[in-house]
Amino acid sequence: MADFNWNDLRFFLAVARAGTLTTAAQRLRADHTTVSRRISALEDALRVTLFERRPSGFTLTPQGERLKQTAEVMESAALLAQGMVADGDLALAGAVRIGAPDGFGSCFLAPRIGSLCERHPELEVQLVAMPRVFSLSKREADIAISLSRPQEGRLYARKLTDYRLGLYGTAAYLDARPPIRSRADLRGQSFIGYIDDLIFAPELDYVETIGEVVPRIKSSSLVAQLKATQAGAGLCMLPAFIAGAEPDLVPVLPEELTITRSFWLIVHEDLRSLARISMTADYIADLVRREQALFLPPPAM
Template identity: 50%
Template sequence: MSRFDWNDLQSFLAMARTGRLTVAARRMGVDHSTLSRRISALEDAMQVKLFERRSVGFVLTPEGEALLGDAEEIESLTVRMGVRLHAETSHLTGNVRIGTPEGFGTYFLAPQLALLGQKHPDLNIELVANPRSFSLSKREADIAVSMARPSQGRVYARPLVDFGLGIYASQSYLDAHPPITKKSDLLTHSWIGYVEDLMWTPELDYLPMVDRNIQPRLHISNVISQLTAIVGSAGLGVLPHFMARNHPALTRVLPDEVYLTRSYWLITHPDTHDLARVRACSNFLTEQVLSLGADFWKG
């Protein structure tokens, strides 16, 4: 096998993870023709075809699949080398991507970013607040916040905070509909729930815990849009207290009868866990969560 460039292997990983030439090129910071040449150079060096082009994008061949694990091990090794060389530094620089659920990222973390920027002005922080899970092994994030402990993969995971949820409705909705004085009254009202096949974690399946007979009339894929619909008087829904308290139009329904609890977990990858910039951001998250106290999170 002829020699190949590490940049070619990085290009291979970017293509394998995105499946799109233009997206992979953007991630690598090169134009698509440069990335295409790097993939071709790697294929020539390996003397195998690594990708097949299909309607859905570029798909790994069996040879490409075989290379993927080795390429990720090499990538992990280079990261660990960087950790050892630069682990301790008083002046933090570089990028840290934090992947979170949309509610946590929007209502808690985004307002804290100014303070994080003041503490570490030369860090470039990327907040990805989406209703999805993040793969740390694929470098989709350096730090992930999840609603469940990962059941597989090499990660560090620790509890971050427990948070409470309850039933909410707008006061205008409650004024226009029959009163709710007991749990059985809930079945006569309109409900907002998740799109079932787009529920990114089973932890979002709240409604059966309220009453298994509830059938939502409106299904929305993310909690921020659900909250907006509830504020707009579309019906009842389950919301985290730390989000609902920001909207004075909302009223909590049956607070003594219905109280749900979920947890957020803080997750990092072993290869980057000890990077000074990742550790600083993880510590910052933990400190800010604790500083707000139980009333903020549990309602």
């Protein structure tokens, strides 16, 4: 135990959460040989095997599971200490990773995040805009934008906003087909939507809102769906904060085909007190509040 290096626990937690040396090394900004060496050193010092090495990755042993619980408590204490004693300049430096659905991340947040970096030159913002759920307990992100409020875990959540979705198509697509005056007129139309088995949140499964339709073009990416719609490939359910900024898109049956969903901002309790995290979260919330009309525009007449 005399040779035990507390810093090796950072490497241990990264591998435990990532499941592979390569992914853990990327998150730690180290090379995988260094990560492997630090894990071996920790095992030698503790005289236990912490991981089962398999071709598919690293799996915790029972001893590793027990150490992970203790290591996470130590990590929480270290983060709390950092938040308590760091001065202002240090607190607003470093990286903040934001995990967000691709529509919100790419179309709303990305064009507006630059001013945050201008205010704080030492802050590095990592925007991961992907159609997936981010695990804050595995430190896949510091801040996550979700479509629902988490029901478990040591997570702090606040509602950002409700947002409205509607059916859209291009004027050229609509002009080339019979007028759509009711839901019955949607039969025979081309639709664009999500790939059924890749829908990462139940809130995105809204085909039934339209009716008995089967999308002919499917994508896991909302941005890809948007681009296909703009190319005239069909009709698509799109958020108003995205479609409303595209002059080539026209709402279809806006009084009948409208649904409402929500965005939640989620932070792990261990990170909530860090100034760079809380400041970035407040910045995002303020952006959404000031541009509320984008998310909930007045009903189309």
